[in-house]
Amino acid sequence: MSSFLSVRDLRVHFPTQDGIVKATDGLSFDLERGQTLGIVGESGSGKSVSTSTILGLHRKTRAMVSGEILLEDEDLLKISDEEMRRKRGRDVAMIFQDPLSAMHPYYSVGNQIVEAYRVHNDVSKKAARTRAIEMLDRVGIPQPDRRVDDYPHQFSGGMRQRAMIAMGLVNNPSLLIADEPTTALDVTVQAQILDLLQDLQKEFNSAIMIITHDLGVVAEMADDVLVMYAGKAVEYGPCREILTHPEMPYTWGLLSSVPEVTGDVDAKLVPIPGSPPSLLSPPKGCAFNPRCAHRDKVPGDRCRTELPELVPGSRGPHHLKRCHLADPDQIYATEILPEIAPDLAALEQNAQTQTPAEQGTDTGVEDK
Ligand SMILES: Nc1ncnc2c1ncn2[C@@H]1O[C@H](COP(=O)(O)OP(=O)(O)O)[C@@H](O)[C@H]1O
Ligand SMILES: [Mg+2]
Numbered sequence: 001m002s003s004f005l006s007v008r009d010l011r012v013h014f015p016t017q018d019g020i021v022k023a024t025d026g027l028s029f030d031l032e033r034g035q036t037l038g039i040v041g042e043s044g045s046g047k048s049v050s051t052s053t054i055l056g057l058h059r060k061t062r063a064m065v066s067g068e069i070l071l072e073d074e075d076l077l078k079i080s081d082e083e084m085r086r087k088r089g090r091d092v093a094m095i096f097q098d099p100l101s102a103m104h105p106y107y108s109v110g111n112q113i114v115e116a117y118r119v120h121n122d123v124s125k126k127a128a129r130t131r132a133i134e135m136l137d138r139v140g141i142p143q144p145d146r147r148v149d150d151y152p153h154q155f156s157g158g159m160r161q162r163a164m165i166a167m168g169l170v171n172n173p174s175l176l177i178a179d180e181p182t183t184a185l186d187v188t189v190q191a192q193i194l195d196l197l198q199d200l201q202k203e204f205n206s207a208i209m210i211i212t213h214d215l216g217v218v219a220e221m222a223d224d225v226l227v228m229y230a231g232k233a234v235e236y237g238p239c240r241e242i243l244t245h246p247e248m249p250y251t252w253g254l255l256s257s258v259p260e261v262t263g264d265v266d267a268k269l270v271p272i273p274g275s276p277p278s279l280l281s282p283p284k285g286c287a288f289n290p291r292c293a294h295r296d297k298v299p300g301d302r303c304r305t306e307l308p309e310l311v312p313g314s315r316g317p318h319h320l321k322r323c324h325l326a327d328p329d330q331i332y333a334t335e336i337l338p339e340i341a342p343d344l345a346a347l348e349q350n351a352q353t354q355t356p357a358e359q360g361t362d363t364g365v366e367d368k
Contacts, residue, residue: 002073003030004207005054005175010067012049012058020064021279023049025231027067031224033174034201036208038222038239040215040254044276046231047211051177054209055094056084071175090120093173097180099160102167103152109136109163110148117170135166139196158189165196172204179211194220215254219243219347227251230277230287233310237319243347247313247321247328250288252336255343286324294331298324 012024023046031037039047052058058065059081069076071092076084096102103112113132114125121128129148136144139162152160161181168176178197182190194217201208210221218225218239225242227235227250235248246252253272274291277283285304289295295303302308302324313321314329325331337344 002070004033004072005031006068006070007054008068008070010050010053010069011065012046012053013064015062015064016280019280022231022282023063023279024053027226027228027231027233029224029226029233029236031175031207031209033207034205035223036201036210036221038218038225039209039211039228040213040218040225041228042213042254042272042276044279045228046279047228048179050228051179051209051211052094054175054177055088055092056081059084086120089116089168089173090171091173092175092177093168093171094177094179095161095164095168095181097183099157099164100152102164103160105152108149108151109155110150113148113163113167113170116167120171131170132166135170136163138200139163139166139169140192141166158185158193161185161189161193162196165193165200169200169204173206174204175207175209176201177209177211180213181210182217183212183214190217197221215243216347227254230282231279232287232322233320234288234322235320236310241315241319243344245315245319245329246332247315247319247325248288248323249292249294249325249328252332252340253291255347256336256340286322294325297331298326 007030008028010024010027011022014021014023025046027050029037039051041047053063053065054069054076056076065077067077076087079087103109110129110132113135114128117123117128117131118125123131133144133148136148141147141159141162147155152163155163165181181197182193185193197208198221200206208221210217212218222239224237225239226233227242227248229250235242235246235251242251243255246255250272257271272291277287277290283290285302285306286292286295286308289303292303306324308322308324310320310322313319321328
């Protein structure tokens with residue numbers, strides 16, 4: 001049987017005056033219900049474009065889109081705008097980094113959840129309001145029957161994020177796309193929101209895609225992880241596998257810059273030198289090569305001239321990498337791991353401390 005969600009060779013290219021921006025350039029991945037896929041990469045790597053295309057949000061733009069987005073074998077790129085509208089919010093929902101931009105300032109939080117519900121359900125306003133209160137309660141808003149009439153600005157950042165999750169989940173979508181859902185929040189609230197998402201996932205058996213630049217979030221949430229660079233997957237496989245045996249120097253770089261997991265402001269941050277390439281004219285060969293400290297280990301200047309394919313690494317067919325290095329395991333073990341061992345220990349700990357028992361601390365009353 002094919003996957004619940006199967007994305008095949010997705011390309012999202014934007015024609016601009018300066019040329020074509022290849023925001024998503026041949027992306028493929030699979031996701032099952034009850035599973036979480038983490039998509040990680042620096043800002044501008046194409047995470048949001050790729051995932052918002054699943055919701056049909058590219059339809060409003062001049063984007064040139066090709067490939068397949070198969071949701072239960074139905075290609076979302078082929079259905080009509082009307083069918084897409086029916087699916088959006090009902091079968092597939094998205095929550096964003098900034099609830100203020102997703103919520104209307106002039107309508108109460110409750111009204112917006114009611115609307116999100118009534119678009120897809122033929123119910124009375126009263127029944128929808130009851131449902132909205134139930135959802136606010138479910139995401140841990142205290143006194144939901146009163147807070148339901150508040151406006152977004154009357155909620156704290158963490159509560160707005162919860163309210164947006166309530167709005168996103170009001171129709172029990174089978175696929176939830178969370179685009180940097182906790183980036184703007186402090187570490188404690190972030191942990192509560194991630195716990196909440198995991199709870200709701202267990203309850204509804206939903207598939208979740210979580211987009212983040214933070215491998216700490218991935219370590220906690222994801223079953224699989226896809227590392228994106230310049231519109232392409234550069235490493236893809238089971239989360240544990242990739243966190244313990246990363247084979248792509250870009251992933252090594254991301255692993256070296258994860259201070260947030262510990263919440264320790266003094267933690268060492270080793271940002272990857274240089275900045276992500278322009279998607280108008282990415283470097284020849286491997287797009288990461290200008291920033292890669294290991295390219296000279298590959299004979300024949302191949303990193304600068306030849307785009308590596310995304311192929312299985314040394315550890316089996318499930319772990320894919322896009323890199324010419326012949327012995328990444330060896331380099332990782334001798335040059336990288338000794339440097340980042342403390343960060344990895346923090347990641348491990350983060351992944352382990354998120355037990356259900358901890359969720360009792362999620363009172364939802366962090367402030368008003
Ligand atoms: N409508 C658009 N027209 C042209 N370029 C776009 C458009 N939307 C996004 N892009 C470009 O696509 C690239 C990927 O953006 P995005 O997916 O938002 O990155 P990420 O979410 O990983 O930070 C960026 O270079 C961005 O400028
Ligand atoms: Mg983004």
